[in-house]
Amino acid sequence: MKIEIIPQPLVGSVKAVASKSHAHRLLIAAALSKRTPAISIDTTSQDIEATRACLLQLKKDHPVLDCKESGSTLRFLLPVTMALKERALFLGCGRLPQRPISPLKEEMEAHGCKFINKHRKKGNSAEICEIQGRLQAGVFTLPGNVSSQYITGLLYALPLLESGSQIRITTPLESRGYVDLTLDVLKQFHIEVYIEEKEGCPTYKIPGGQKYLPPGDLAAEGDWSNIAFWIIAGILSSDSGIICNGINPRSMQGDREILNLARRMGGNLTVKGNSVLSMANTLSGIHVDASPIPDLVPILAVAASTAKGTTRIHNAHRLRIKESDRLASMYDCLSRVGAKITEEPGGLIVEGVPRLKGGTVSGYNDHRIVMAMTVASIVSEAPIIIEGAEAVNKSYPTFFEDFEALGGEYHVL
Structure with missing residues (x-):
């Protein structure tokens, strides 16, 4: 136009x-809960609808997640999906298939996941990657000057694993507000994350075996x-x-x-x-x-x-x-x-x-x-x-x- x-x-x-950032986080936490709370999102967008559609795919054994053009959807759900599934296929359109997923990809590969890049077209979207292997607990290391979306994805996924994990940020954390928003939503869903910080470089310690417990009905800001x-x-x-x-x-x-x-x-x-x-x-x-x-x-x-x-x-x-x-x-x-x-x-x-x-x-x-x-x-x-x-x-x-x-x-x- x-x-x-x-x-x-x-x-x-x-x-x-409605805030895309807040809505993504509420929808994912709700989908991971035993009892799904009502989430009020009074306006929507293509990115929010991409997250809704991908979360529905998590009910399948081998989900196909079309993230459309939403970088948040892709980066949040890469670790979340592989904490739950043995195999998944991720799609995207626009610039998304070319946008980086490193160093999250390398950290997931070091913890049980195998990425297979194909880049074949599927309708209006293209394959970004197929992933095989469950995400395993451990120590995840990321620099602080990469996308905070990688940290958010891991913060959502790691409580689902049987053992405890850590996310160590090796340089001063940028876009801290987005991580703080994630932590606030996780707290509302009774997920425990312990934070140690040294010279602007936080370490997030996440106990395993946790359950997402919704506080009640929620609304996106x-x-x-x-x-x-x-x-x-x-x-x-x-x-x-x-x-x-x-x-x-x-x-x-x-x-x-x-x-x-x-x-x-x-x-x-x-x-x-x-x-x-x-x-x-x-x-x-x-x-x-x-x-x-x-x-x-x-x-x-x-x-x-x-x-x-x-x-x-x-x-x-x-x-x-x-x-x-x-x-x-x-x-x-x-x-x-x-x-x-x-x-x-x-x-x-x-x-x-x-x-x-x-x-x-x-x-x-x-x-x-x-x-x-x-x-x-x-x-x-x-x-x-x-x-x-x-x-x-x-x-x-x-x-x-x-x-x-x-x-x-x-x-x-």
């Missing part, structure tokens, strides 16, 4: 969609990573602002850091209960360590594009292996619409300009790129045309409905 976004400020209120787009949109828009509802300021989601980052840039934000009022203000450039909040980088780059001074975003290497190479994607998109931006190996440097000039960009089959460039239209002199705008369905299918409800105008070309 190719759309034309008409530049104008946004105003009104919007409710956060509102998504901080997606509401961040509307928080920045409010700052870039009018004095009336945007009210963002349905988010927990005390959430374990790391992307709630958007509040602090936006305020550091000069954003005018008021938090009251489970709502944030985001109002227009002049922004200034800052330095951003992206290691704990990689999903916020696309919208932060948009905010920086018309902020006074220079914004430097660093420690963002992992953005190169997302749904797109997000550093290259944001560099290309913002360059095409008149931003002054430099791409570095591990980040971006953005020097603010008064206004963007508009133009045509690719959505790179990446939901966060499409949403970021839609918000960029607010500070553009001419329309921004986005090719492949349907990518928002991955995490936020109602994004353009909410955009329109806030006064946004777009045309399908």
Whole structure:
């Protein structure tokens, strides 16, 4: 879908969609429970539905798990599935079959699993790997600068094994908020994990033979990573602002850091209960360590594009292996619409300009790129045309409905 976004400020209120991160974790814990609790997820997405479908496959002796384009689904369920099954086949589409699963793969291979890579097409998906052999307990060693999804997958799987295990993180842990969210959900399901930490490098000690015991009915939180787009949109828009509802300021989601980052840039934000009022203000450039909040980088780059001074975003290497190479994607998109931006190996440097000039960009089959460039239209002199705008369905299918409800105008070309 190719759309034309008409530049104008946004105003009104919007409710956060369900957090993908929280929903994935609740659904997996529920599926591993003897008694399946009711999980309330008031909005869904392609990634959440991929996890639902894969969890149903766990009822089969030899499951075939089609993770679609969801990296979380794949990385969470690789160890979980092999803690339960002797053999499983994993599929994916888009960039997912090319995205890395090392060093999780090597750690699983050292603990009883054999990976067979075939890469054959199966309908719209491709085989990622077939795995044979049950996951065995032991000591799992991972560096702290790889995907936290590997740690989450092991934290879910290892309590199911007969003997105790450890996950040793050998370098300071990045994206800690995502691991903390996992630990919070596990605690709700009465799973015990003991943590020892030295110089920012935690060791997780997990007793074996545990049972997932649900606390009762549960609900997925509102998504901080997606509401961040509307928080920045409010700052870039009018004095009336945007009210963002349905988010927990005390959430374990790391992307709630958007509040602090936006305020550091000069954003005018008021938090009251489970709502944030985001109002227009002049922004200034800052330095951003992206290691704990990689999903916020696309919208932060948009905010920086018309902020006074220079914004430097660093420690963002992992953005190169997302749904797109997000550093290259944001560099290309913002360059095409008149931003002054430099791409570095591990980040971006953005020097603010008064206004963007508009133009045509690719959505790179990446939901966060499409949403970021839609918000960029607010500070553009001419329309921004986005090719492949349907990518928002991955995490936020109602994004353009909410955009329109806030006064946004777009045309399908």
